[in-house]
Amino acid sequence: xxxxxxxxxxxxxxxxxxxxxxxxxxxxxxxxxxxxxxxxxxxxxxxxxxxxxxxxxxxxxxxxxxxxxxxxxxxxxxxxxxxxxxxxxxxxxxxxxxxxxxxxxxxxxxxxxxxxxxxxxxxxxxxxxxxxxxxxxxxxxxxxxxxxxxxxxxxxxxxxxxxxxxxxxxxxxxxxxxxxxxxxxxxxxxxxxxxxxxxxxxxxxxxxxxxxxxxxxxxxxxxxxxxxxxxxxxxxxxxxxxxxxxxxxxxxxxxxxxxxxxxxxxxxxxxxxxxxxxxxxxxxxxxxxxxxxxxxxxxxxxxxxxxxxxxxxxxxxxxxxxxxxxxxxxxxxxxxxxxxxxxxxxxxxxxxxxxxxxxxxxxxxxxxxxxxxxxxxxxxxxxxxxxxxxxxxxxxxxxxxxxxxxxxxxxxxxxxxxxxxxxxxxxxxxxxxxxxxxxxxxxxxxxxxxxxxxxxxxxxxxxxxxxxxxxxxxxxxxxxxxxxxxxxxxxxxxxxxxx
Numbered sequence: 016x017x018x019x020x021x022x023x024x025x026x027x028x029x030x031x032x033x034x035x036x037x038x039x040x041x042x043x044x045x046x047x048x049x050x051x052x053x054x055x056x057x058x059x060x061x062x063x064x065x066x067x068x069x070x071x072x073x074x075x076x077x078x079x080x081x082x083x084x085x086x087x088x089x090x091x092x093x094x095x096x097x098x099x100x101x102x103x104x105x106x107x108x109x110x111x112x113x114x115x116x117x118x119x120x121x122x123x124x125x126x127x128x129x130x131x132x133x134x135x136x137x138x139x140x141x142x143x144x145x146x147x148x149x150x151x152x153x154x155x156x157x158x159x160x161x162x163x164x165x166x167x168x169x170x171x172x173x174x175x176x177x178x179x180x181x182x183x184x185x186x187x188x189x190x191x192x193x194x195x196x197x198x199x200x201x202x203x204x205x206x207x208x209x210x211x212x213x214x215x216x217x218x219x220x221x222x223x224x225x226x227x228x229x230x231x232x233x234x235x236x237x238x239x240x241x242x243x244x245x246x247x248x249x250x251x252x253x254x255x256x257x258x259x260x261x262x263x264x265x266x267x268x269x270x271x272x273x274x275x276x277x278x279x280x281x282x283x284x285x286x287x288x289x290x291x292x293x294x295x296x297x298x299x300x301x302x303x304x305x306x307x308x309x310x311x312x313x314x315x316x317x318x319x320x321x322x323x324x325x326x327x328x329x330x331x332x333x334x335x336x337x338x339x340x341x342x343x344x345x346x347x348x349x350x351x352x353x354x355x356x357x358x359x360x361x362x363x364x365x366x367x368x369x370x371x372x373x374x375x376x377x378x379x380x381x382x383x384x385x386x387x388x389x390x391x392x393x394x395x396x397x398x399x400x401x402x403x404x405x406x407x408x409x410x411x412x413x414x415x416x417x418x419x420x421x422x423x424x425x426x427x428x429x430x431x432x433x434x435x436x437x438x439x440x441x442x443x444x445x446x447x448x449x450x451x452x453x454x455x456x457x458x459x460x461x462x463x464x465x466x467x468x469x470x471x472x473x474x475x476x477x478x479x480x481x482x483x484x485x486x487x488x489x490x491x492x493x494x495x496x497x498x499x500x501x502x503x504x505x506x507x508x509x510x511x512x513x514x
Contacts (some may be wrong), residue, residue: 021233022050024397025224027211027248029053030062031188031383032375034195035390036238038109041202043399050205050232051196052224053241056237058393059317060104061242064268064352066297066308067188067383068282071096072180074380075144076287077136082419084361087406088381093151094404095385096182102387103186109198117194119300120187124281126163127293128174130336133285134435140286145178155180165279165296169335181401185282185297185306188383202497207232211241214372216252221371222264232481238373243317243355245363245376249412256500258412259363260493262478264379265355266292266322267329269307270299271344278305283337289435290480292380294329296337307333307341313481315490320496321351325492359416360495364389366396367412373397374412415505418473425473426461432476433457467491471500 024040026033037051057063071092072380079089103121107114118485129141134145160166160174168174214237215223223233237308239245246261264338282293290311297306310329312322330420357377366373375393378385388404395402409417421429434450434457460483465474468491474482484489 017502020231021048021223022205023047023234024049024236024238024239025232025234026051026240026309027053027224028242028245028376029057029066029196029206030060030240031192031195031386032062032378032389033238033240034192034199035386036240036375036393037204038195038202039390039394041199042154045203048205049203050207051199052207052209052211052232054210055208057192059263059351059353061266061352061354062188062192062383064266064309064350065188065383066185066268066295066306067097067191068183068185068284068285068295068297069099069384070180070183070185070282071127071384072144072148072151072155073125073183073293074287074384075140075147075283075286076142077139078419079143079147082417084409084417085419087409088361089147090406091388091404092381094401095388098387099384100214105189106194106198109201110194111145113194113197116300117190119182120190122186122282122298123181123184125180125183125185126158126281126283127178127180128160128283128285128336129165129176130161130168130172130174130285132172132335132439134289134438136431136435137286137291140288141176141265142287144225148178148180151274153180154182159511162284163279165277165298166283166336167338167340169339172335187299191383208292211248214248216369216372219370220367221252221369224388236371236373238375238393238397240375242376243353245355245374249367249372252372253367254500254504256497256502256504257368258374259358259377259414259416259501260497261377262356262358262481263317264356264477265312265314265316265318266309266352266354267326268306268350269346270314270348270350271305271307271341272347273303273305273340274343274345275340277340278303279338285336285475289432289439290477291436294333294336296333296341304347305341305344308350311354311477313477315481317340317353331441332439355382356452356478357416358474358478358497359418360477361387361417362410364407365393365411365413377410379507397471413417415501416472419475422465422471422473422475425475425479426458426465429461429476429479430454432480468495470495472498
């Protein structure tokens, strides 16, 4: 650790967002003293468990154009898709002789596959993706699934449709994080291998951070890029209710080595599925090595690891939907990270009410892909330079939860997610029952959660899942306290209205 007791800027979090922001600021303001703080092991880091798919249209869903905030989020993703080539070039320039390996880790092209075992939600998201491709004139091609190299699903899951996205693809997340740290160091950024326990503040200004060993670091500017841990740190200095709380989107992924030939040469993935992300297979630079991901299980508190049942279902589904031969692959590394999810599933980007405290978190599935655009936005704000991206106005941390649907719509959406997920997990019903039995039970559980909140707020299906689980009682109590504080702080009623 550096011997300095103060910095101009302290970036809390050493994942892709924290490092990207630090590198961007250091390039533009080389005289500033900047520190990136985080434990070297990056435990629970979403960046280190990511497949780092550079997917924008592949992530489109039926919700993408149903609310202005969702459209703004998608606009940021489209900007990132345009900016990644130049961003990667600049990063390669920074790392010098290591650039060859970094470039080699880039996989060009993505096939989005509508599996024969896809649920209704995945089908709707696939159609929404195709509509977005046409609307924004994005290059794409409908292809015969039989012509896709490396695709070998089970007979019942053979795709009915496939779309090739030539501008999308993936890059090795772990290689990018290593390169970003090297680039930051080259530009004079201090890397502090420590864990922040709390933020420090005066009357109306952030003043620094306190580490777990009790020592402190003074800083006039603190950037919270600590993923799903950001909320707990913000609570140490911000008024109750100012900022939507964070949840943890736990994901399991694997690095594997094939034992059977004929692997995919481009990314293979499904659309976004019920309560989760899309299944995806990413070929890596080393011959016969692959990344496979991912699932998503939302929890109120950090999890020690992925659930056994979730992992079992995920591994079965990846083999069924994408490549049966994965079952013969050797697991070289199990990866587990927590996606940073705000209560409304929208990012938290910008300055808080505490002068000098900036947020860069809550990005859920999009942080890696959107990191070039977010880094520039945060750097513009911190350096008081012209900011001309109104899409970020939606995502100020000083807000009530963004409401994209009514409570009744949220309940119906949760039920549809649960039905799809149940079938994907292997549900089989006798002939005299249909999915309405599952849907009715899910609607009852969702309605019970909303009624116990005592506030008119519609919860996204992804987060509602966490609140009706085993720890729901404690979670609902915490959420009730937050919603009451938020209504008081923002001095306006929380209204769940569809836009």
